[in-house]
Amino acid sequence: MHTGVSLHFMGWSAPVVRRTAAHLCDRFTTHGIADLSNVLVVVSGSRAGRQLSATLIDVASERRVPLFLPRVVTPRGLMEFLVPAPTSSATESERWWAWIAAMHALDPSARRAICVHEPDPLDVCGWTRLAQLMDRTREFLLGEGVTIGLAAEKAETSPDRDRWAALARLDSTFTIELSRHGLSDGSMDRLNSARARLHRPIGPIVLVGVPELPGMARRLLHHVAEDSPVQALVIAPSSLADRFDELGCVRPDRWSDVDLEREVGLTTNLFTIAHNPTDQADAVLEIIESWSECSPHDLLIGSLDAEVADHLARRGPLCGVQLRRAEGRQLSRSRACQLLLAIEEYTRAWSFRGLGTLVRHADVSRWLAAQLAQPQAAWLPQLDEFAIEHLPRSTREIDPAHPEVVRVIECIDELLRVDHGAAARPEAPLAEWSQRLQQTMTSLSATSDATDTSSADDGYAHVTDILAQIAACRAPEASPRCGFADAVRLVRQQCETVRVPEPSAPHAIDMLGWLELLFDDSPTLVLAGLNEGNVPTATRDALLPDPLRTVLHIPTSDHHAARDCYLLAALTASGRRLRIVCGKVSQDGEPHLPSRLMFSCSDDAVLDRVAIWNDDNRPSPRRPPTLPPSTSSTGGFRVLAPDPSPPRSTPSTPERMPVTSFRDYLASPYLYYLRHVLRLSEVTDASSELDAGGFGDLLHSCLGAFGRSHIADSTDPEVIERYLTTELDQTLLSKFGSTPP
Numbered sequence: 001m002h003t004g005v006s007l008h009f010m011g012w013s014a015p016v017v018r019r020t021a022a023h024l025c026d027r028f029t030t031h032g033i034a035d036l037s038n039v040l041v042v043v044s045g046s047r048a049g050r051q052l053s054a055t056l057i058d059v060a061s062e063r064r065v066p067l068f069l070p071r072v073v074t075p076r077g078l079m080e081f082l083v084p085a086p087t088s089s090a091t092e093s094e095r096w097w098a099w100i101a102a103m104h105a106l107d108p109s110a111r112r113a114i115c116v117h118e119p120d121p122l123d124v125c126g127w128t129r130l131a132q133l134m135d136r137t138r139e140f141l142l143g144e145g146v147t148i149g150l151a152a153e154k155a156e157t158s159p160d161r162d163r164w165a166a167l168a169r170l171d172s173t174f175t176i177e178l179s180r181h182g183l184s185d186g187s188m189d190r191l192n193s194a195r196a197r198l199h200r201p202i203g204p205i206v207l208v209g210v211p212e213l214p215g216m217a218r219r220l221l222h223h224v225a226e227d228s229p230v231q232a233l234v235i236a237p238s239s240l241a242d243r244f245d246e247l248g249c250v251r252p253d254r255w256s257d258v259d260l261e262r263e264v265g266l267t268t269n270l271f272t273i274a275h276n277p278t279d280q281a282d283a284v285l286e287i288i289e290s291w292s293e294c295s296p297h298d299l300l301i302g303s304l305d306a307e308v309a310d311h312l313a314r315r316g317p318l319c320g321v322q323l324r325r326a327e328g329r330q331l332s333r334s335r336a337c338q339l340l341l342a343i344e345e346y347t348r349a350w351s352f353r354g355l356g357t358l359v360r361h362a363d364v365s366r367w368l369a370a371q372l373a374q375p376q377a378a379w380l381p382q383l384d385e386f387a388i389e390h391l392p393r394s395t396r397e398i399d400p401a402h403p404e405v406v407r408v409i410e411c412i413d414e415l416l417r418v419d420h421g422a423a424a425r426p427e428a429p430l431a432e433w434s435q436r437l438q439q440t441m442t443s444l445s446a447t448s449d450a451t452d453t454s455s456a457d458d459g460y461a462h463v464t465d466i467l468a469q470i471a472a473c474r475a476p477e478a479s480p481r482c483g484f485a486d487a488v489r490l491v492r493q494q495c496e497t498v499r500v501p502e503p504s505a506p507h508a509i510d511m512l513g514w515l516e517l518l519f520d521d522s523p524t525l526v527l528a529g530l531n532e533g534n535v536p537t538a539t540r541d542a543l544l545p546d547p548l549r550t551v552l553h554i555p556t557s558d559h560h561a562a563r564d565c566y567l568l569a570a571l572t573a574s575g576r577r578l579r580i581v582c583g584k585v586s587q588d589g590e591p592h593l594p595s596r597l598m599f600s601c602s603d604d605a606v607l608d609r610v611a612i613w614n615d616d617n618r619p620s621p622r623r624p625p626t627l628p629p630s631t632s633s634t635g636g637f638r639v640l641a642p643d644p645s646p647p648r649s650t651p652s653t654p655e656r657m658p659v660t661s662f663r664d665y666l667a668s669p670y671l672y673y674l675r676h677v678l679r680l681s682e683v684t685d686a687s688s689e690l691d692a693g694g695f696g697d698l699l700h701s702c703l704g705a706f707g708r709s710h711i712a713d714s715t716d717p718e719v720i721e722r723y724l725t726t727e728l729d730q731t732l733l734s735k736f737g738s739t740p741p
Contacts, residue, residue, distance in 0.1 A: 004225025005246055009238040012264070012573035015521035016235055017048075020208050021055040023233065024070070025063065028204075034060050036070035038203035042078050044210055047326055047512070048519035049073070052208070075210065075217050079143070082199040082220050085186030090178055092135070093470050093494075097478045098183070099131035102173035106166070113166040124430075124482040125489050132493075137543050138171065142187040144554040145194070145215035147171075154551045163543075181475035191216060197223050207232040209518055211250045211563045215554065221247060235518060235570050243566075255562035261601035264573035268608050271598065272581045273615070277529075280583045281311035284528050285319050287579050288509070291524055296322070296509045300522035302571075303327075303511040305529025307587050312511065312528065324508035326516070328499030332492070334459025335363065336441065340492050343416065343440075348485040352392040356383065358412065363444040363458075370447060371411045383408060399734075415440055418484065430479040433487035434471040438464055459500055466494050518570050524577040531582055532593035535568065536561040561596070568597050584613075702727045 010019060024041070025034045036056070043049050049072035060067035073081055090098065103111060111118055119126025138148060152168035155161050178185055193199065194216050202224055207213075210232070213221070221230055232248030243254035260266035272287070274280040288299060301323070303309040309325065316323040331337060342361050346354030358364055365376050372379055382404050392398060395409045417436040445460035470491070473479050482490070512520060514535060517527075532538075539546065539557045549556045572578060583592050594613055599606050654677065657665070665672040674680045705727050706712060711719055 004228070005221070005230045005232065007232050007234055007241070007244065007246075007248055009234045009236055009241065011237050012235070012570060012575070014523070014574040014576055016209065016519055016574070017051050017055045017521045018059070020233060021052060021059045024056065024206065025059050025065070025067075029063075029065060032065055034063075034065050034067045037068040039070040040078070040081065040202060040205045041070045041072045042075060042205065042207045042210055043072060043519060044074065045513075045516045045519070046074060047516050048208075051519060051521075070206075075213050076143070078205075079190060079194075079214070079217050079220060082202065082224065083190045083193045084200070086184055086189060088182065088184045089186030089189065090183040091469060091473075094181075094183060094473055094475060094478070095135050095174075095178070095185075096128055096131040097473070097475070097480060098174055098177040098181075099134050099170075100127045100480060101177045101478060102170055103127065103130065103134075105173050105177075106170055110166040110169055113162045114170065124480045124486050125493060127480070128490055128493060133543075134167075134170070134174075137541075138174075139187055140544075141552075141554070142191050143214040143216055144552070145191060145219055146552050146554060147188075147191070151548070151552055155548055158548055158551075160543075160545075160548065167543075177478070181478055183475065194219050194223070199223060202228055204228060205230045207248055209233060209235040210248065211566055212555065212559065213247060213249055218247060236566075250562045250566045252556075252558045252562035255565045256558065258565055258569065258600055259602065260565070260569055260572065260597065261605050264569045266568070266572045266601065268601075268605055268612070270572075270578055270580050271609065271612065272579060273612055274581055274583055276585050276589075277305065277307040277311045277583060277587050278315075280305070280308045280528055280581050281315050283581045284308075284312060284526050285315065285321060287526050287581070288321060289319075291577070294524050296507050298523050299509045300517070300520055300525045301509060301511045302514060302517050302525060302527040303529070304514050304527060304534040305531065305583065308529045308581075308583065309511060316509075322505055322508040324502050324505055324510050326502075326510045326512050328501045331459050331462050331495045331498040331500050334462075334500060335361075336445075336459035336463040337492060337495050339363065339441075339444065340437075340463070340488050340495070343437075344485050344488040344492065346412075347416070347418075347483075347488065350395050352387060352395055355395050355409065355412065356387065359383065359408065363447060364412075364415070367415065367444055367447045368408065368411055371414075372407065379404065379408060415443060416484075426483045427481045428484075428487075429476055429481055430487050430490065431471050431473050431476045433482070433484055434467045434491070437488065437491065438467045438471060441467065459495075462498060462500055463491070463495060466491060466498070470494075514564070514567070518567055522576070525571065525579075527571075527578070527580045529583060530580050530595050530598065532595050535595050535597060536564040565597055565600065582613075698728075698731065701731055705731075 008023070010016070010023070024036060024039070028034060028036050028039060034056075041049075041052065043052060052072060053069055056067060056069060071081070103114075115130060119130065141148060141151060148164075148171040149168050152161075152164040155164040158164075175185065175188075199220055205221065205224060205228065207221075207230070224230060230247075234244055234248045236244070243251055245251050261268075272283050274283045284301060291299065301312070303312075303325070313323055313325065339361050342354070342358040342364075345351075346358045348354070359368060359380070365380075368379070369376055386392070386402060386405050395412075398406055398409060400406055417439055441460050441464050445458070445464075470479070510520075510522075514537070517525065527535075536557070537560045539549075539555075539560055544552075544554075546556045546558075580598075582594055582598065585591055594609075598609055601609070661672065661676045664675060702724055706720070706724060709723065711723055714720055
């Protein structure tokens, strides 16, 4: 063990966060002051850091001592703090464009060795996804202290040697592309500094419950430990010291065959087997209902499966249970990203149907109403009626004889900062499109409804930040040229991995990810989705399979399984109330495997757990349980209030009722009143071809013109046919333009 690193075993018992805060205050309080300003604390996740800082404040307040908070970072933040990247380091998007240029510069045979089915040359989005894969792989390897060149050398005897040889050439070309634009690779610079032992001076470092560390972080910690004290707080008893390495991380070989039932009490009665994600969500809600004596602050849900989390988020409010995803909501589900999707669909072909979708977006509709000085109820029906009558395909071929429709299209062109010439000039640098989209987002966010409770999650600020990063590219000539629709799609791609923090709620139960659960002091915990692939976490990487990872000495599936075995042991032994819900199939019916950790027990217990897994007769929840209503004073949706002004005329009471309308009345008296008394009907722009009524109107129009013409009394078939054909062509041209449906 390195002489500069010490281990402190804190045992299993909760509360972990409070005991950690107390330990730090005990160690760094001198002369009545808890001064941690020179201390660097490393925790597994950002939420754990916030929890620790808040608890430190509480502990210092209870002890009535002044407190200077430490700097709290994650393992990645540790590397970035010890070895800051130079200002010339390329941003993420700048690296992507360099990867795309490098791939295009590579000869076709080398590209095929990397990717058998490469994207179409004009598919900018496809090339960007490939660039993101290359960048993630390279960043991961450099974080582990391995270059792509070294990986290629180690892979010479593997079946993938040709691919890695091509990747090494691509990596060299990528570095040249960055240098050509005056940019550097921050991760490579950081690795070189770590190898040269060049890091900023630092005071004491404390690792708190960190079960694994990247290779570069380990290297840096050993260098720092030569001059500064490094302590690892291990959430485990000292009797298990042989299962942890010199930095307090798990040793995979010592956690591969642990009997969790015997060592920490992971008994069979803790498991609940449900069928699909809906059943799992309902099972979690039933468990929460059975713990009704607990307050929301004492409850915690471990969200191990995205499908189950989605169902919980939808079904919880139906049961009066407020849930909050601590990791945040997906930005791709925000109003801003819904707007991007509508813009992409519209600008892909400038279709009238796409226009109908775009103007129905809540913020666009509100902005249009302000521009037109008319409420939506005035201009939207006109747009729909025009679509029904004329079935237009493109907004670029609208007859000026319909000024109300033309005005809407002009407003949308103004909003998107495009004109009718955009179709003739389909490509522009991505940075230019990003600047235009920034202006669009600014215009719409300014009109956001202040009374809408979802405005906090509309995502405009986050999307604008992404656009600003793209627009600020220091090598704009390196950014790809593309059409407007492809530019919007590229922005949407970047939004897919971003999460928007959810606002805290006083009565909400937090849902946490697997790696954040250990560093939470809630006394009750439900794990939802404990299946193979979720826990242990699956290592699915086509470029870095386990055999190559073993040769490169980087984490394999065994490392992840050991880490997850330790985390489950720590959660079980912490003394908190625990229940575990597992699922048998996905929402699509694909079978799930039980987690191998479920069978870390005696042989007899294995048989019991196999039996409950295969017992299809076990009762499964089919509907949300009945729980006390939410304390919120408003519901989750809104219905427009009726117009208080008196109606223009009072509908007469029907004296007779046809059978079909009586059926409507039995189904819904309210809908019957709207449809049969007020005579309201649905107006839609979804038609893509003439219906029977449209054909009838067209036929009547042509025959009516014939009846009023000078040849109405003609008996010559050829004359009549020629007239009707000409009249039909003219009617089609006037109603549908040069491209009729």
